[in-house]
Amino acid sequence: MTYAYYPGCSAKGSSADYEKSTQAVCDVLGLTLVEMSDWNCCGSTPAHAVDTELSAALCARNLDIAARQGAKMLLTPCPSCLSNLKHAANRLEKPEFRARVDALLDNPAAGNFPAVTSVMQGIAAHCDVNGIAKHIRKNLKGLKLAAYYGCLMSRPAKLMDFGDPENPSLMENLLTACGAEMLNFPLKTVCCGASYGIPERAVTARLSGRILKLAACMQADAVAVACPLCQMNLDLRQPQAAKAVDAFFNMPVLYFTQIMGLAFGLSPTALGLEKLRVSADSLLRKLEAEGGRS
The missing domain is CATH 1.20.1050.140 (Glutathione S-transferase Yfyf (Class Pi); Chain A, domain 2)
Incomplete structure (x- = not known):
């Protein structure tokens, strides 16, 4: 296609x-x-x-x-x-x-x-669960992931046509098909602070810190995202977020495509993992320890 x-x-x-x-x-x-x-x-x-x-x-x-x-x-x-x-x-x-x-x-x-x-949505329309499963080379079984959509992907509901605006599930469906355990993450559509990270850094730090703190409390191995600005706020600005909520984070924040790519057996370099501020090495080590293969 x-x-x-x-x-x-x-x-x-x-x-x-x-x-x-x-x-x-x-x-x-x-x-x-x-x-x-x-x-x-x-x-x-x-x-x-x-x-x-x-x-x-x-x-x-x-x-x-x-x-x-x-x-x-x-x-x-x-x-x-x-x-x-x-x-x-x-x-x-x-x-x-x-x-x-x-x-x-x-x-x-x-x-x-x-x-x-x-x-x-294009991927989901093109491939069902079986279509994705046939490409898996390294099952993600054992990984606990929090799907975070941000506030724009599903709102306004009628225009964006992305399922339940408060509780979308498409990312969970794709990553579950790859073998991951998807947490029931209640902050999946709250705002991370978006572009307020420039004029109002304290606001973004507090909002992003709330998201990361819950993911850590739920023992997520990583947060999966689909938005460049959300990824920046949760990854690049993670130290600011940690300070704002009086916590310490070492939470990898990956694009859902990077996580799918790992399941497909693609190399970290092919997926640009070296660009992450918070290293995904802990995720890779856990994946290797599980030794899962489809």
Whole structure:
């Protein structure tokens, strides 16, 4: 299966390991991701708060490129990108709003856009449990994982179409298929502080610390994420989070694709694990100790 692919800006920098592992896992599963040509930033977290029409124009240009390249489905790994693209497509259904956005573009956007979904949903639609299981080379049995979606992936519920907005389960389904024990993690959709990590570091430290503290109390071996900003707050800013909640953490925070890649027998280097601030070595040692093979 071939899909149009919008990587988003983080994939070329701060979340290069997410991009690397996404491509590697999709390659194993037979999903071909064709990166859109000449794509631009979707506006990320702050643009829509500054100017809704300019933010929508950024996304409309990307949707237009995908449409003119004949895409039927557009996949993106980043929840922020997913949310922005979906919101823009929805707002552009109103003729008056579309006219104002078209005026900001070099040419009016295409009349119809391809459907937009997450890489996670694309994988789940392409492969059922048996389809995933046949690719497992190192069963994840023995690993206890907390799935953390962040606040954007499943909200607003109708627009994002990601299952229960308070209790999504898709990541758990994928990683359970790889043999992992998924904890019933009640903070899976609370905010980590998002981009407040820049102007209000104390807020982000406190919110992220709460998430990490619960994961540690539940004896998780790692936290599985799907958002570059969540990963940064929980991993890179882990010392700040620990200080904010008076705790000590050494909690690996991996993208769900990195964890799936381990189950598929891909090397840590192929999955970009060396980029993590908190080393995943403890996770790898436990996996090797279990010695599980499918």
